[in-house]
Amino acid sequence: MPSGATPDPYADPLKFGQRVQILRERRGMTQSQVADLLGLSPHTYRKIENGQMKAPGVEVVLRLAEILRVRDLADLTGRPEAHIDLFIGPGHPRLAEVKRAIDGFHLTVTVEPPPVAHLEARLHAAWKARHASKNHREAIGKLLPDLIHDGQALVRHADSAADRRAAQTLLAEVYSLSQFFIAYQPDSSLLWRVAERGMIAAQESEDPHAIGVASWLLAQAHRDSGSRHYDAADAVNREAVQYLEPLLPDASDDVLAIAGALQFELGYTAARRRETGTAWRHWDKANDMAGRLPETYYHPVTSFSRAVMGAHAVTVAVELRQGGESVRQAARADEAVIKSRPRRARHRIEEARGYQLDNQPDVAIASLEKAYEAAPETIRYNGYARAIILEAVESTQAPRRRRAADLAAKVGVLAA
Structure with a gap:
């Protein structure tokens, strides 16, 4: 060398x-x-x-x-x-098919695009299936190839500038749904292609909500790439917040919600940097925006709502390594019902991280069992959950070890 x-x-x-x-x-x-x-x-x-x-x-x-x-x-x-993959879950059986749809461009084959209303209805049904399903990747993975083909065809065959913008709005939403499927699977280059294409389609659409959602997902892709990309994540988030800010006084609930979700993302990244004051300040701003939404409202993509702010508080406390605070926030968050199964499972995982920080490993495993019950695919693809389970499997306490081994076999961390 x-x-x-x-x-x-x-x-x-x-x-x-x-x-x-x-x-x-x-x-x-x-x-x-x-x-x-x-x-x-x-x-x-x-x-x-x-x-x-x-x-x-x-x-x-x-x-x-x-x-x-x-x-x-x-x-x-x-x-x-x-040999155990900690932060990348197993490749989903439908990953190859989704990848082919994303990578393929039908330039010489004439594909009749669906009516806009038809694609809108299918996307609405896909998001509903994603939030309601225990195995959300399976639920949306089988829908994505056709949605991707039809979204691209709709853009190619648009007859006017207005039609093209409307088609780009729907294509951006298709790519947003795709990113939820691809995240934490063993193909990071595919994730980046989807995140960037979603951002381009959203900008072409000139639709504030589409731009906000694409920014939210692109910032997450940056942040999850590691600490060296936190500045890039913040830059995307701040740009989107500044773009949406003048629209907020008369904004729809969806636009207000995505603005709130972006504020929280700034707090999330600050928490990972251990910037306590900044993290909670952004959480406060996001919480104020959530308070302006109807009590029963849930954002169709991010789940941003009044109910989710307690779960967001747990995440901030966990990332700041505040074990006691994360446990207190977890107790408060349990008072609200998170409708989305994947989001509810994610909250249980964050809750488990808080209990682990607070030296309550048995309660942490109990929280992960709840996560598995809510959405098995969420815990199966989550590196933090896998790490907690692996540690408990090595416990000297036989009851904890047996309980963790049982969950590990279900999740797929260890062979059954």
Whole structure:
């Protein structure tokens, strides 16, 4: 290897600490940042990287995997037998078919586009199925190929500028639905293609709601790519908030809701940066917007509503590593009913993270069991849930270990 080359953390014989150091540097993080997130002193953390401390226990290893966004536990430990994908779920059986529809462009084949009202009705039904289904990827995965083909055909065959803008609005919505299907599956390049195409279609539509939704999803794609992309996520969110702000006094509920969802996303990213005041300030702004919505209103894409703000508060507290606060917020959030099954399952996972931070592992597993009951596919594709389960499987407490092993088999973390 050339003297100036960066070592490969996946090449033997590297020790655990060396792997951690290389992966940390590739994330653009300092030792102090990682130590703070682990709850260790910088001095103690340096001992891990320098090999002066024996390999840490499973709890610290899983937290490191979470912080460094390691996709496979074997990449961090150097042990091939520990091959477990932590942050990417299994490829869904319908992924290949959806990918072909996204990647294909029918330029020479004449495809008769459906009436606008017909595509609108199908999209409405698809969103309804997504929120009502325990296995939402299956529910929308079988619908997406035809929706994608018809959305693209509608744009190609638009007869006027107004028709083309209306078609682009629907195509942007199709891509938004696609991103929910593709997220956390093993094809990040496909996710980026969909996020960017959705943003382009939304801009072409000139529809404020479509632009807000596409911005919300594009910002999430940036944020979930790691800490080096937080600035890009914030830039997208802020631009969308500023674009929508003049429209809010007379905005529809959908536009007001997506503006509120964007405000929360700014708080979410701030919480990941550990910027406590900024995170809660954006949550307050989002909560004010939620208060302007009808009590029974739910945004059809983001689930933004009055009811979801309690769940959002749990997420902020968890990302800020405030265990006690996250548990208090979880108790308050349980007073509201989240209609969407996937969103309800996601809340239970965030709740479990809070209980884990508060040293209540048994309650954390109970919350994950509730998540599984609400929407199995949500927990199956969630890296945080998988990490909590794996840690509990290694517990010295036999009842906890058995309970976690049972859930692990259902989720697919361990072989049944």
